[in-house]
Amino acid sequence: MSSVLQQASVTAPSTGSTREIALTGVAKTYPLKRGASVTALAGIDLEIADGEFVALLGPSGCGKSTVLRIVAGLEQPSTGTVSVGGASPQALSKAHRLGVAFQEHSLLPWLTVRQNITLPYKVAGRPVDTAHVRELIDLVGLGGFEDARPKHLSGGMRQRASIARALVLDPDVLLLDEPFGALDAVTRRRMNKELARIWAELRITTLLVTHDVDEAVLLADRVVVMTGRPGRIRHIEGIDLPLREHTELTRSPEFHEIVDRLTGMLETTKAA
Amino acid sequence: MSSRLRTAVYGVAGVVVLLVIAQIIGTTGLLGPTWPPITEVAAFLFDPSNHRLLGNALAATVSEAALGGLIGIVAGIGFALIAALLPLLAPGLDRFAALIDAVPAIALAPFLILVFGREGTPVIIVALSVTFIIYISTSSGLDSAGRPYRDLFSVLGARRAVRLGRVDVPAALPKLFDGLTLAAPAMILGATIGEWFGARRGLGVLFVSAMQNYRIELLWSAAVLAVLCSLIVYGAALLAQRAVVRRFA
Numbered sequence: 001m002s003s004v005l006q007q008a009s010v011t012a013p014s015t016g017s018t019r020e021i022a023l024t025g026v027a028k029t030y031p032l033k034r035g036a037s038v039t040a041l042a043g044i045d046l047e048i049a050d051g052e053f054v055a056l057l058g059p060s061g062c063g064k065s066t067v068l069r070i071v072a073g074l075e076q077p078s079t080g081t082v083s084v085g086g087a088s089p090q091a092l093s094k095a096h097r098l099g100v101a102f103q104e105h106s107l108l109p110w111l112t113v114r115q116n117i118t119l120p121y122k123v124a125g126r127p128v129d130t131a132h133v134r135e136l137i138d139l140v141g142l143g144g145f146e147d148a149r150p151k152h153l154s155g156g157m158r159q160r161a162s163i164a165r166a167l168v169l170d171p172d173v174l175l176l177d178e179p180f181g182a183l184d185a186v187t188r189r190r191m192n193k194e195l196a197r198i199w200a201e202l203r204i205t206t207l208l209v210t211h212d213v214d215e216a217v218l219l220a221d222r223v224v225v226m227t228g229r230p231g232r233i234r235h236i237e238g239i240d241l242p243l244r245e246h247t248e249l250t251r252s253p254e255f256h257e258i259v260d261r262l263t264g265m266l267e268t269t270k271a272a
Numbered sequence: 273m274s275s276r277l278r279t280a281v282y283g284v285a286g287v288v289v290l291l292v293i294a295q296i297i298g299t300t301g302l303l304g305p306t307w308p309p310i311t312e313v314a315a316f317l318f319d320p321s322n323h324r325l326l327g328n329a330l331a332a333t334v335s336e337a338a339l340g341g342l343i344g345i346v347a348g349i350g351f352a353l354i355a356a357l358l359p360l361l362a363p364g365l366d367r368f369a370a371l372i373d374a375v376p377a378i379a380l381a382p383f384l385i386l387v388f389g390r391e392g393t394p395v396i397i398v399a400l401s402v403t404f405i406i407y408i409s410t411s412s413g414l415d416s417a418g419r420p421y422r423d424l425f426s427v428l429g430a431r432r433a434v435r436l437g438r439v440d441v442p443a444a445l446p447k448l449f450d451g452l453t454l455a456a457p458a459m460i461l462g463a464t465i466g467e468w469f470g471a472r473r474g475l476g477v478l479f480v481s482a483m484q485n486y487r488i489e490l491l492w493s494a495a496v497l498a499v500l501c502s503l504i505v506y507g508a509a510l511l512a513q514r515a516v517v518r519r520f521a
């Protein structure tokens with residue numbers, strides 16, 4: 001398995017450029033019918049350092065996906081600025097340096113799993129690294145399903161395929177919108193572990209949206225808790241747990257203290 | 273499977289009932305002498321001495337329909353791709369297509385005959401109507417890929433032409449083939465009507481001369497052949513459309 005990581009670091013030599021994400025005073029309002037509008041985000045200030053892993057927690061509809069879409073350059077902030085590595089988000093995607101796994105899987109229905117995962121190479125006009133693709137397929141546990149079409153896969157398998165697609169070009173910035181939402185607890189922890197391992201090796205600047213507090217605390221350097229209507233940052237928790245095996249970590253009192261506190265914060269947020 | 277069998281049985285039964293009713297109308301003379309018994313039409317169709325006449329006409333009409341259809345399909349897809357790649361031109365192309373479609377072929381006929389001649393006119397009439405149908409269906413198909421796919425291609429940093437080739441075109445295929453099933457009957461119809469304006473051969477020519485000479489069986493035989501042709505082309509287009517939907521939707 002470690003060959004994936006070696007290969008990845010060979011095919012993606014560090015550009016030396018910084019890859020930090022900065023959102024400054026970002027607000028987003030969506031126009032609705034008859035002149036009405038909805039404020040999805042208000043006053044978001046968030047900096048994600050080069051190589052940092054940040055998890056975004058918050059109740060449904062609080063604007064987590066909107067933050068992610070703004071960082072991906074798919075939405076323009078109504079006010080405020082967003083930059084990735086000192087440039088616009090679009091510059092990053094034009095350079096094929098951005099990996100995104102969307103909340104809806106968005107696999108192309110007429111392509112097989114393997115063809116979907118190799119799509120980023122085709123779009124970037126690069127030769128397909130078949131060995132790398134093969135190893136990513138094994139990594140997300142889709143070995144044996146390479147030639148299946150998405151409609152013949154379960155929701156969780158589709159999500160895993162789209163994670164593999166997001167990783168295939170060894171991006172500088174990785175954006176994951178509830179990528180493990182449709183997975184059972186066991187597969188979810190296994191995928192968490194694999195992601196943590198890839199991530200420890202490549203140190204991709206990562207923004208992960210999730211509803212799973214355990215997952216956020218396990219994976220992230222910092223956890224951002226949002227409140228809704230309009231979406232604001234309520235709390236930022238720096239996670240400074242000793243490096244340990246995941247299962248061991250989840251049993252430790254320090255881990256539980258943080259998880260309980262963040263969960264409590266989410267519950268009062270929902271009640272508000 | 274059994275429900276499909278049942279639909280097929282109902283379909284065949286429906287056709288048989290219609291044929292029986294038509295036969296009864298013909299033998300009783302209920303609708304006058306221009307409605308012959310179906311058996312007489314069949315006898316005319318199967319009489320070998322008529323095969324050269326019918327065969328020549330059929331071949332002429334089918335080849336005009338095929339050529340005009342091909343031109344129409346290529347032109348319709350081509351214009352739709354141009355409109356997709358150059359959005360500035362799209363409103364103009366839409367309006368031009370609507371204008372062409374709004375002008376009835378009959379009104380255009382004198383002009384078409386002047387420009388394309390009597391033999392070329394059926395081909396052009398087919399091409400015009402097929403171009404319109406395929407242009408509309410392909411354009412709406414090229415627009416049908418959902419937002420998740422557009423988002424995906426924009427974060428992958430795809431240029432417009434790349435997105436067109438890898439998402440918009442495959443996603444458009446089901447609608448394009450829908451358009452083909454609509455265009456299929458229009459091809460035979462357009463060729464037949466086009467032949468009314470003085471072509472030398474074809475089912476349309478048979479229609480005109482059979483009417484003028486009061487040859488009722490010939491008229492009906494030509495009509496039966498035109499309908500059968502339409503149905504065959506339609507059936508082929510429908511099969512292709514189903515296969516495409518299974519693969520691309």
Ligand SMILES: Nc1ncnc2c1ncn2[C@@H]1O[C@H](COP(=O)(O)OP(=O)(O)OP(=O)(O)O)[C@@H](O)[C@H]1O
Pocket residue numbers: 030031038039040058059060061062063064065066067103
């Ligand atoms: N395109 C849009 N047009 C109008 N309103 C939108 C649009 N996209 C999002 N919104 C609104 O913005 C708010 C935040 O939506 P967003 O999708 O970011 O929430 P979320 O935190 O990702 O929720 P979930 O956890 O359910 O995915 C919601 O109130 C939603 O109705």
Ligand SMILES: [Mg+2]
Pocket residue numbers: 064065066103177
């Ligand atoms: Mg969301």
